[in-house]
Amino acid sequence: MLKYDYLIVGCGLFGSVFAQKQTHQRGKRVLIIEKRNHIGGNCYTEQIEGINVHKYGPHIFHTDNLEVWNYVNRFSSFNNFVNRPKVCYKNKIYSFPVNLMTLYQLYGVKTPSEAKSKLDEVAIPSQNPQNLEDWILSQVGPEIYEIFIKGYTKKQWQKEPADLPASLIKRLPIRLTFNDNYFNDQYQGIPIGGYTKMFENMLKGIEVKLNTDYFAEKSYWDSIAETIVYTGKIDEYFDYKFGPLEYRGLHFENEILEGDYQGNAVINYTQESIPFTRTIEHKHFEFGQQPKTVITREFPASCQKDDIPYYPVNTKANNTQYECYREEAEDKKTLILGGRLGAYKYLDMDDVILSAMNVANNIK
Ligand SMILES: Cc1cc2nc3c(=O)[nH]c(=O)nc-3n(C[C@H](O)[C@H](O)[C@H](O)COP(=O)(O)OP(=O)(O)OC[C@H]3O[C@@H](n4cnc5c(N)ncnc54)[C@H](O)[C@@H]3O)c2cc1C
Known part of the structure; x- marks a missing residue:
């Protein structure tokens, strides 16, 4: 035996x-x-x-x-943390995932029906869109695509969004309510x-x-x-x-600072010209009040045979x-x-x- x-x-x-x-x-x-x-x-x-630092990403x-x-x-x-990330684009902070607050920030619409009309107006219809770019344009139009998706996706995958499958993004909620919970699941x-x-x-x-x-x-x-x-x-x-x-890799850079750096656990940086995709402030995952704070900048990277394969x-x-x-x-x-x-x-x-x-x- x-x-x-x-x-x-x-x-x-x-x-x-x-x-x-x-x-x-x-x-x-x-x-x-x-x-x-x-x-x-x-x-x-x-x-x-x-502070409990999520070493390989949040x-x-x-x-x-x-x-x-x-x-x-x-x-x-488990605590009752709910993921409500924000997006920083050209120095402005937006509510994310796209919800009624985001649409208010962009277009001034205040109700679900106003938001629906606005999205119908800006969306670029496409029959059976297969790639990520066509799919997102058919849902929310070019401005939202530019601010929230385009640069982030290019950095993350180092591919043109038109060359990526729509399935990569279909799980991302687009909501006409003020619900900014990133996930739809019952337990979190x-x-x-x-x-x-x-x-x-x-x-x-x-x-x-x-x-x-x-x-x-x-x-x-x-x-x-x-x-x-x-x-x-x-x-x-x-x-x-x-x-x-083929895998995508990641590279993380940590910094220890005083106090509270960004007031939220996750902020996505969606501009293509900024090399990292997000900053994580770990103490917010556990509502920490520590005097110091640890932040991590997450950089997408290529992945060679001996690197950690992330995606x-x-x-x-x-x-x-x-x-x-x-x-x-x-x-x-x-x-x-x-x-x-x-x-x-x-x-x-x-x-x-x-x-x-x-x-x-x-x-x-
Ligand atoms: C950046 C990032 C963020 C994520 N965020 C979330 C999230 O918010 N929520 C969520 O639900 N999921 C998230 N995930 C997914 C989550 O990480 C995975 O579901 C989970 O870690 C998968 O567990 P695993 O055991 O399959 O793989 P792994 O955690 O990768 O474990 C595999 C282990 O095998 C070891 N190993 C490999 N080869 C060998 C070898 N030859 N000899 C010995 N050991 C070996 C590796 O070192 C590794 O420790 C995230 C993933 C990433 C990359």
Whole structure:
């Protein structure tokens, strides 16, 4: 009998939830290996000046799924933070996502019906718009496209919006009410005390080895467990045999300042000439009153093989290339691929938790 039932590669959300379920519900023997020096994957928070800093970008938990919400609440209490980002464009602050307040700021309209008439007037109709630019122009017209979407999208993806699929933006709400909650989900919040604490609670009683790259000793790790649960890059698993998949990277610059810098957790900078896409002021996620503040400027970046892959670039060509890897993985009976990198898809935290729960529950 091998030493472990499951060797889990990656201590992010997928790996941790899968491990928690298999250890505590099924009594399985599980080992997690993680190449970074900490648990939590991209959700990791670290304390700076008594503030929980979201090291890999701001993470706001939101879900419509009660089972997922109850599950995460077993490992942390959540506060009632609601994401209400603002946009800064040419030195003016706008309410965002686009809502009646934004339309009032731009056009002076004060009611939902005035707003609807205004959008009908400025929108550029298009039959079945497929790309991001045509779709957004057909909804809100050129001015809103210019202020809120165009520069931000070009910086984020380093592609022309006309070359990107409309699906990238369709989830962004456009509202004719004063509701400026970025998310439509029923449950939303931030784990009080940070995500890392939540992961520590989830991983109680589970063996985790940090600073351990699976590929440094792949055959050894494969030899000690019945099944490998792999949550890293799918193309790397297959040694890039169909070519490297395209990802976007990010680069973060932190600054510690006195007091309160921007009065909000997230402000998007949408002008193309400003190199960062947003500034995060971390203490606002937990309504902090600390004397100091930590702000992070987030810069989109290219992503080479050894960089952290933040966003898959889901163009048609890249999705087709991914399918080759996925088919290859199907033949491997002792391999489970999980998480956002296994799926080559942007997944919110609740999607990843649900998928890890389902995979863990459905194993015979
Ligand atoms: C900038 C940004 C902001 C986001 N904001 C939100 C948000 O507000 N709300 C929300 O719901 N979701 C958000 N998300 C999505 C969220 O980060 C993901 O849903 C979640 O982190 C995915 O978990 P995962 O386990 O799939 O991946 P990861 O967190 O990436 O975990 C995978 C782990 O595997 C490890 N690993 C990889 N290869 C190896 C190897 N060879 N050996 C050992 N270890 C390895 C990695 O180091 C990593 O720790 C955001 C994502 C980004 C990029």
